Amino acid sequence: MSLLFVQLLSGLANAMFLFLIASGLSLIFGVTRIVNFAHGSFYMLAAYFTYSLSAMLPLGPVAFYAAALVAAFLVAGLGGLVEVLLLRRVYRAPELYQLLLTFALVLVVADAVRFVWGADNKTGPAAPGLAGSVPIAGQLFPSYDLAVIVFGPLVALGLWLVFHRTRWGILIRAATQDREMVAALGVDQRRLFTGVFVLGSFLAGLGGALQVPRLALTTVMDTTVIVEAFVVVVIGGMGSVWGALLASLVIGVLNAYGVLVLPKASIVLMFIVMAVVLIIRPWGLLGRPEVLLRAAGGAVAGERRAPWHPAWLAAVGLVLLALPLLLPTFWVWMAIEIFAFALFAASLHLLMGTGGMVSFGHAAYFGLGAYGAALLLQLAGWPMPLAFLAGPVVAAAAAAVFGYFSVRLTSIYFAMLTLAFAQIVFAVVHQWDEVTGGDNGVLSVWPPPWLKSPVRYYYWALVFAGTGVVLLRLVAASPFGLALRAVRDHARRAEAVGINIRALQWTAFVVAGFFAGLAGAIFVFLKGSVFPVYTEAPMSVQPLVMVLLGGVGAPSGPLIGAAAYKLLDTVITRYTDYWQVGLGGILIALVLAFPRGIAGVLDWRRS
Amino acid sequence: MLRLEGVEAAYGLSRVLHGVTIEAREGEVVSLLGRNGAGKSTTLKAIVGLVEVTGGSISLGGRDITALPTHEISQLGIGWVPEDRRIFSDLTVEENLLVGAKGGTRWGASRVYEYFPKLGQLAGRRGGSLSGGEQQMLTVARTLMGNPRILLLDEPSEGLAPVVVQALGHQIAALKREGLTILLSEQNLKFAARLADRAYIIEKGEIRWEGAMARLLEDEAARRAFLTV
Numbered sequence: 001m002s003l004l005f006v007q008l009l010s011g012l013a014n015a016m017f018l019f020l021i022a023s024g025l026s027l028i029f030g031v032t033r034i035v036n037f038a039h040g041s042f043y044m045l046a047a048y049f050t051y052s053l054s055a056m057l058p059l060g061p062v063a064f065y066a067a068a069l070v071a072a073f074l075v076a077g078l079g080g081l082v083e084v085l086l087l088r089r090v091y092r093a094p095e096l097y098q099l100l101l102t103f104a105l106v107l108v109v110a111d112a113v114r115f116v117w118g119a120d121n122k123t124g125p126a127a128p129g130l131a132g133s134v135p136i137a138g139q140l141f142p143s144y145d146l147a148v149i150v151f152g153p154l155v156a157l158g159l160w161l162v163f164h165r166t167r168w169g170i171l172i173r174a175a176t177q178d179r180e181m182v183a184a185l186g187v188d189q190r191r192l193f194t195g196v197f198v199l200g201s202f203l204a205g206l207g208g209a210l211q212v213p214r215l216a217l218t219t220v221m222d223t224t225v226i227v228e229a230f231v232v233v234v235i236g237g238m239g240s241v242w243g244a245l246l247a248s249l250v251i252g253v254l255n256a257y258g259v260l261v262l263p264k265a266s267i268v269l270m271f272i273v274m275a276v277v278l279i280i281r282p283w284g285l286l287g288r289p290e291v292l293l294r295a296a297g298g299a300v301a302g303e304r305r306a307p308w309h310p311a312w313l314a315a316v317g318l319v320l321l322a323l324p325l326l327l328p329t330f331w332v333w334m335a336i337e338i339f340a341f342a343l344f345a346a347s348l349h350l351l352m353g354t355g356g357m358v359s360f361g362h363a364a365y366f367g368l369g370a371y372g373a374a375l376l377l378q379l380a381g382w383p384m385p386l387a388f389l390a391g392p393v394v395a396a397a398a399a400a401v402f403g404y405f406s407v408r409l410t411s412i413y414f415a416m417l418t419l420a421f422a423q424i425v426f427a428v429v430h431q432w433d434e435v436t437g438g439d440n441g442v443l444s445v446w447p448p449p450w451l452k453s454p455v456r457y458y459y460w461a462l463v464f465a466g467t468g469v470v471l472l473r474l475v476a477a478s479p480f481g482l483a484l485r486a487v488r489d490h491a492r493r494a495e496a497v498g499i500n501i502r503a504l505q506w507t508a509f510v511v512a513g514f515f516a517g518l519a520g521a522i523f524v525f526l527k528g529s530v531f532p533v534y535t536e537a538p539m540s541v542q543p544l545v546m547v548l549l550g551g552v553g554a555p556s557g558p559l560i561g562a563a564a565y566k567l568l569d570t571v572i573t574r575y576t577d578y579w580q581v582g583l584g585g586i587l588i589a590l591v592l593a594f595p596r597g598i599a600g601v602l603d604w605r606r607s
Numbered sequence: 608m609l610r611l612e613g614v615e616a617a618y619g620l621s622r623v624l625h626g627v628t629i630e631a632r633e634g635e636v637v638s639l640l641g642r643n644g645a646g647k648s649t650t651l652k653a654i655v656g657l658v659e660v661t662g663g664s665i666s667l668g669g670r671d672i673t674a675l676p677t678h679e680i681s682q683l684g685i686g687w688v689p690e691d692r693r694i695f696s697d698l699t700v701e702e703n704l705l706v707g708a709k710g711g712t713r714w715g716a717s718r719v720y721e722y723f724p725k726l727g728q729l730a731g732r733r734g735g736s737l738s739g740g741e742q743q744m745l746t747v748a749r750t751l752m753g754n755p756r757i758l759l760l761d762e763p764s765e766g767l768a769p770v771v772v773q774a775l776g777h778q779i780a781a782l783k784r785e786g787l788t789i790l791l792s793e794q795n796l797k798f799a800a801r802l803a804d805r806a807y808i809i810e811k812g813e814i815r816w817e818g819a820m821a822r823l824l825e826d827e828a829a830r831r832a833f834l835t836v
């Protein structure tokens with residue numbers, strides 16, 4: 001009994017942090033419609049600021065508290081600066097570019113933190129006066145957590161007062177609902193948006209700063225927290241601060257008890273809750289259904305439908321055929337990896353570019369293709385070619401199930417549900433030790449001797465990846481692809497002429513899942529092993545970045561993007577540990593100056 | 608006072624207005640009539656900068672406002688009352704009015720409540736819980752809070768019960784007596800006829816008829832050709 005009560009308290013303390021971070025994120029989305037990945041980076045920055053400032057400020061016992069407050073304000077200012085300098089330029093751009101821009105900020109901040117504070121974990125000061133524990137129901141409970149449980153509702157009350165008792169707060173609530181109308185009544189949106197960013201970033205900063213006495217600081221705390229915060233925001237309803245509060249409490253308490261009941265499922269518990277909420281109530285607990293939803297990803301800048309020129313194709317084909325005979329082995333491996341990722345990116349491009357459906361969980365199908373092939377080879381003893389071909393079938397089957405639910409949603413909700421399913425896949429392969437080997441992965445997944453030489457496997461990969469990419473192109477150019485585009489650009493009109501939107505998008509989802517699985521199968525026999533990370537969020541982000549790097553509008557975008565990304569990765573990491581800054585910088589430049597990607601730049605030079 | 612000169616406008620690639628020229632003089636009530644889909648709402652949205660103007664110009668009191676952002680157009684004194692009302696349903700009546708307030712002197716909450724006594728009784732209610740007629744009053748009141756020099760009313764009588772339409776007509780007439788300039792978009796000729804001094808008829812994004820309201824009432828051919836009677 002007492003254990004359950006203490007567990008409840010610790011769940012509540014966690015819920016308060018979730019609320020601080022998620023409320024800011026939700027607020028920013030509600031007003032600006034920007035999905036701000038960098039929110040977690042602000043949280044992390046504030047934690048590191050607090051860590052350094054509390055050592056520097058000569059204030060004795062209050063140094064920590066002063067440092068936390070200063071850090072939150074610094075981060076708030078930074079949020080305002082980012083809004084004015086960067087985000088302001090992309091409010092009218094397709095959602096995809098906004099996502100990419102804030103994602104680029106994540107990369108830049110992550111490297112900046114590693115550069116300034118180093119990669120090793122840091123332990124901050126204890127909170128003076130609250131360092132001990134108090135006995136509660138016969139157990140010791142940290143006084144600091146108790147203070148947090150009191151502080152959280154105070155912040156909520158403060159927010160309520162701002163939203164209901166100040167004109168600015170009322171304008172924010174109005175803008176969350178209809179910002180065009182607010183502008184038509186004479187309110188300058190730019191100032192409102194900047195203000196919202198400052199307040200939202202302040203809340204993230206406060207959350208990060210106050211975590212310092214509880215948690216070791218790590219350079220990955222940004223991504224961990226942003227995923228959790230998104231889950232909370234989506235469950236609560238995007239844009240609803242009170243929904244974020246409710247969802248924080250649900251998730252905080254559920255996690256606290258979940259650990260006791262189902263320790264193995266604890267990491268997926270919140271994703272399962274999110275998936276269930278999204279399926280039953282797609283707009284979240286306290287959110288409102290979107291009336292004016294555009295197609296999932298929004299229109300795509302500068303789409304080019306020109307087919308590849310036959311002469312170009314022939315030249316590229318010849319070069320690819322001759323390549324392994326000319327290159328040293330390392331680069332042959334590299335080329336195979338690029339093929340796998342080009343196919344992976346091309347499969348996502350069908351969803352994202354042609355279909356306008358941005359998936360955050362495409363790695364699930366890549367990973368399932370890899371695991372499917374590996375396990376059928378090792379556990380079922382299938383011959384390699386058969387296992388290789390069965391991998392994508394496994395991926396497609398999973399895509400059929402997950403896609404069935406996902407395509408019922410649009411926009412960011414679609415993205416979040418695909419992410420939830422990917423996390424569930426991750427949890428399964430991670431926890432199901434007996435079959436998947438858990439963290440140790442599946443090892444020694446090699447092709448048979450007749451295929452094992454790099455050059456032979458190169459041709460094998462070239463044939464399958466090449467066929468996959470060409471088939472995906474044909475699909476995109478077929479009447480099916482045209483219908484998919486019509487839905488992307490004019491969902492209402494497409495429905496009016498009798499297109500079955502869900503069936504269409506579901507089919508696209510399965511096709512994309514199949515080819516992602518094929519890419520996974522190519523990859524697993526290249527590496528000889530597969531690990532749970534293949535299904536995780538960062539793996540889902542890679543093809544997204546590749547597609548955007550190459551140019552969403554161009555058919556060749558995924559191929560160029562995959563090659564550029566992998567080469568950048570390999571080349572830059574040789575010279576510096578801080579290659580994410582470079583990638584982040586390139587992405588920011590692309591979004592602001594060349595929204596059509598590398599292929600767009602090439603096009604522009606040609607014409 | 609407000610003048611549109613050959614205004615062209617488009618939603619993305621589909622062009623909707625093809626050179627609309629209209630004018631509203633100080634203190635005048637001008638009606639923009641036309642069938643459903645003729646381009647009335649688009650014309651008003653073009654004025655307030657909510658659709659892209661691809662040609663022509665719009666000026667207020669001699670000042671070119673074609674390319675200004677929406678909030679500046681509003682601050683210069685153009686008050687737009689949209690056809691779908693767009694009440695902030697989560698906000699109370701009082702809060703809805705506050706969003707419209709610009710701190711001018713002519714209209715304030717107390718004056719608005721005097722004008723629309725019903726709203727005073729509903730001050731604490733959520734906007735979303737009001738009836739259609741009450742929402743229509745609120746949307747007009749909210750715009751008045753910004754002390755507009757000219758009011759753009761987009762089909763205010765649409766979807767309201769006859770009694771409510773009549774009350775609304777009286778209120779608009781009272782605004783007219785105060786000297787407020789009004790551009791009234793309507794399909795309902797009877798409603799417009801009681802209020803407007805002059806009229807334009809728009810059809811497929813072009814002005815097809817213009818003149819005094821009295822003349823339109825006599826010109827049965829024009830009414831038959833361009834309006835649903």
Ligand SMILES: Nc1ncnc2c1ncn2[C@@H]1O[C@H](COP(=O)(O)OP(=O)(O)O)[C@@H](O)[C@H]1O
Binds near residue numbers: 623649
């Ligand atoms: N948001 C929109 N996107 C594309 N076309 C639109 C949009 N709104 C209106 N239209 C089209 O513009 C034309 C004029 O519409 P509108 O100005 O609303 O007419 P009215 O207000 O006179 O009924 C119609 O053909 C309508 O279909």
Ligand SMILES: [Mg+2]
Binds near residue numbers: 649
């Ligand atoms: Mg209309």
